[in-house]
Amino acid sequence: MIYFVGAGAGDPELLTIKGKKLIDSADVIIYAGSLVNPEILRDAKSGCEIYDSSGMTLEEVLQIMQHAEQNQKTTVRVHTGDPSLYGAIREQLDALDRMGIPHEVIPGVSSFLAAAAALQKEYTLPDVSQTVILTRMEGRTPVPESERIEDLAKHQATMIIFLSVGRIQELAERLCTGYPKETPVAVIYKASWEDQKIITGNLETISEKVQNAGIQKTALVAVGNFLGDVYSLSKLYDKHFTHEFRQRIAE
Secondary structure, three states: OEEEEEOEOOOHHHOOHHHHHHHHHOOEEEEOOOOOOHHHHOOOOOOOEEEEHHHOOHHHHHHHHHHHHHOOOOEEEEEOEOOOOOOOOHHHHHHHHHHOOOEEEEOOOOHHHHHHHHHOOOOOOOOOOOOEEEEEOOOOOOOOHHHOHHHHHOOOOEEEEEOOHHHHHHHHHHHOOOOOOOOEEEEEEOOOOOOOEEEEEEOOOHHHHHHHHOOOOOEEEEEOHHHOOOOOOOHHHOOOOOEOOEOOOOO
16 A cells, blocks of 8 residues: 655644654655655654655656555655645556555645744635635746736735745736735745744835845745735624524624
8 A cells, every 4th residue: 555645844743643653654655855854754663665756756656666565565655745735646646546556645734834824824814815826936847828927916815826936036026917016925934844934025025035035945925915914803703693503692
């Protein structure tokens, strides 16, 4: 059996209980060494075969999995954050299906969730934004034409941008085609890691601040008025709002 485990954003204590148990009992571990905190593997059992996939090809990863399965070993494929976001797991799952190898995916805490916790903000504030867009700029890997930053920015929703901080000036300029230049921005470097950093500003100032901080990768860019202080209170706890579990309080 091959288990794909989301390792969380970086803090080893954000690993799920199920993911922790699987990693600690695995016979073979393949992990994305360029992103996964190696502390997550510190309790791997003696004799466990550990491979860093950061320099490997898809074929090499699959070969290790196939060999482990033939020898009745349990393999854990460790991905950063949650495997469903920029994890390139679909191609691995499909290949395993073709080989008849069973697999299971264990979700993890994505970096965009750890970023919200670090900021102590809520992405979906009443009357501010009820939509969260997770995206990235095109680079060596393209994005669909309909998902260009300029088109997404028109919605002025909460936007979390992965894999793009290295081009922060261009990103800010392109976001300004849809958001006002005063829109608040936060750049979260290595959310939940010990060396986490948070840079705040707006679309007009964030580029210079990020460049001065020397941040070029491993950071998320969060954009939107959820970072501001103007919002409506939730109906969930409003004494004048009734729902299935609470009747209106008499005045």
